[in-house]
Amino acid sequence: MATASERNGIREGDARRPNPFDGAPARANSSYAAFADGRLVRVPSRARAAPLEEFVHDSLRALVLNPKFSCVGAKSAIRRGGYRFGLYGSLGSPGTTAGLARDLFEFVEDQPSLEGEFTTFVASFAGPITADEGQFERLLWAQLQRLHEGDRAHHPWDPAVSPDPENSNFAFSFAGRAFFVVGLHPGASRFARRFAWPTLVFNAHEQFEKLREEGRFGRIREVIRAREITLQGDLNPNLGDFGEFPEARQYSGRPAEEDWRCPFHPEAPADGEEA
Numbered sequence: 001m002a003t004a005s006e007r008n009g010i011r012e013g014d015a016r017r018p019n020p021f022d023g024a025p026a027r028a029n030s031s032y033a034a035f036a037d038g039r040l041v042r043v044p045s046r047a048r049a050a051p052l053e054e055f056v057h058d059s060l061r062a063l064v065l066n067p068k069f070s071c072v073g074a075k076s077a078i079r080r081g082g083y084r085f086g087l088y089g090s091l092g093s094p095g096t097t098a099g100l101a102r103d104l105f106e107f108v109e110d111q112p113s114l115e116g117e118f119t120t121f122v123a124s125f126a127g128p129i130t131a132d133e134g135q136f137e138r139l140l141w142a143q144l145q146r147l148h149e150g151d152r153a154h155h156p157w158d159p160a161v162s163p164d165p166e167n168s169n170f171a172f173s174f175a176g177r178a179f180f181v182v183g184l185h186p187g188a189s190r191f192a193r194r195f196a197w198p199t200l201v202f203n204a205h206e207q208f209e210k211l212r213e214e215g216r217f218g219r220i221r222e223v224i225r226a227r228e229i230t231l232q233g234d235l236n237p238n239l240g241d242f243g244e245f246p247e248a249r250q251y252s253g254r255p256a257e258e259d260w261r262c263p264f265h266p267e268a269p270a271d272g273e274e275a
Contacts, residue, residue, distance in 0.1 A: 016109040020154040021101040029099025031086035032106050033057070040085065043106070053087045056124050056197055060085070063195060070192045070227035072220060073118040074201070082116035091125040091198050092143040100143075101150050101174075104202060108175040111204060121202040129198070131187030136198060137252035140183045141263045143200065144172055144251075151175065152267055161205060165248040165262035171205045172251075172264075178205035183252045191232055193253035 033040050033049045040049040040057050049057070063069060064078045077083045084107045088096040100123055107121040130136055151174050157163045158178035161171035171178040179202045184195040228235055237255050248262040 019102060019105050019109075021098070021105055021150065023098070025095060025098040026102035027099075029088060029095045030102050031088055031099060032103040033085050035061075035081050035083070035085070043084070043110070050087075053085075056087050057085050059196060060122060060124065060199070068227070068231050070224050070231055072223055072227075073203070073207075074120065076116055077118040077120045080116035080118075082114045082119040083122060084110065084120075085122045085124070087124050087126065087197075089125065090127050091139045092146060094146075096125065097143065097146045097150065101147055104147070105175045107202070108177045111177075118207060119204065122199060123202070124195075124197045124199040126197070129186055129196075133185075133187055133189060133252070133254040136183065136185045136187065137254050138263065139198065140181075140200065140252050144181065145264055147174055148172075148264075148266065157266065158205070160209075163266035165264045165266075166246055168246055170246050170248055174202075179203060180205055180247060181251045185253075188253050189255065190228075190236055190253050192228065 031049075031053060032043050033053065034043050035041075035057070036046075040054050041047060042049060048054075061078055064071070064074050069075065084103070086100065086103045088099055090096055103123070104121060111119050128135075128139070130139075155174070155176045158171070158173040158176055161173060161178040162169040163173065164170055172181050173179070182193070182201040182203065184193045184199040184201070186194065186196055186198075188194040225235060236250070236253070246262070248264065249256045249260065
């Protein structure tokens with residue numbers, strides 16, 4: 001019988017790709033942890049996380065597990081332990097980017113062993129704390145840009161999605177895996193996005209594709225929308241049917257203007273690489 005740690009994906013000896021981001025700065029800024037046996041522990045050492053990491057993590061669990069929280073997928077991931085968590089320094093800083101890249105790669109490798117149909121990686125940051133939605137949006141995209149600039153030397157963009165943020169099939173890609181990114185921060189106008197620490201939630205795109213193939217995506221979407229209306233009184237105008245318009249508009253949670261353009265720029269392939 002699997003132990004509680006094994007059920008939460010903490011296993012030893014699994015075949016996995018070597019982590020290309022595992023340098024000294026990355027290890028110094030790493031904060032990769034799992035919730036197992038009722039506490040937050042580092043993976044794979046199982047050492048207990050630092051008090052501040054536990055505090056932020058427990059605050060996030062309290063938000064998501066509140067009965068009125070709208071995203072049922074996030075609730076499922078948190079309840080079943082199908083997630084990883086990290087607390088980093090300043091959003092977008094070099095040290096943070098190094099540690100986050102290392103840990104996000106580890107999540108990609110761990111994901112097949114995580115329990116449940118919804119799995120996610122949650123990255124929270126010590127700062128900057130801002131009530132300005134526009135500033136948070138700029139910080140979010142600057143962080144994703146820096147992750148991509150480090151990743152492109154090692155991995156191609158996930159071929160299932162487009163790297164063009166204006167394309168309706170766009171999704172952020174890291175380590176060859178497409179993600180739908182959800183931003184939370186203190187100044188969010190959407191209540192379900194309002195959290196004391198700036199946070200990026202990385203949801204693997206393939207989960208949504210699987211739901212669509214099984215004919216369940218529409219029902220889950222309607223449940224989320226109904227909960228959002230009950231909580232907020234209306235829907236975020238950026239929301240639309242999957243593939244209707246670029247999902248980049250939804251990442252930060254800010255109601256974007258009609259003429260908004262995503263600041264993310266995928267780099268052209270280097271000489272000798274395929275597009």
